[in-house]
Amino acid sequence: MQIDKEIDTRGLNCPLPILKAKKALSELQSGQVLKVVSTDSGSIRDFQAFAKQTGNELLEQQTVEKDYIHVLRRR
DSSP: OOOSEEEEOTTOOTTHHHHHHHHHHHTSOTTOEEEEEEOOTTHHHHHHHHHHHHOOEEEEEEEETTEEEEEEEOO
């Protein structure tokens, strides 16, 4: 999968990872892909809700050690 932009929100708690992702998505073209790396355990459900509310597609979520990785496609 091609990632067009990646942001690191490690160490930040809700709602900052979502806010930074929203800003990063606004800088992308429709169809481009954003990867967000977070350490906030609540970010799993936060990004699911964010995708439903905004219409951006949540392509993937995974946990790697202490990191939560979210991959979104801009609508």
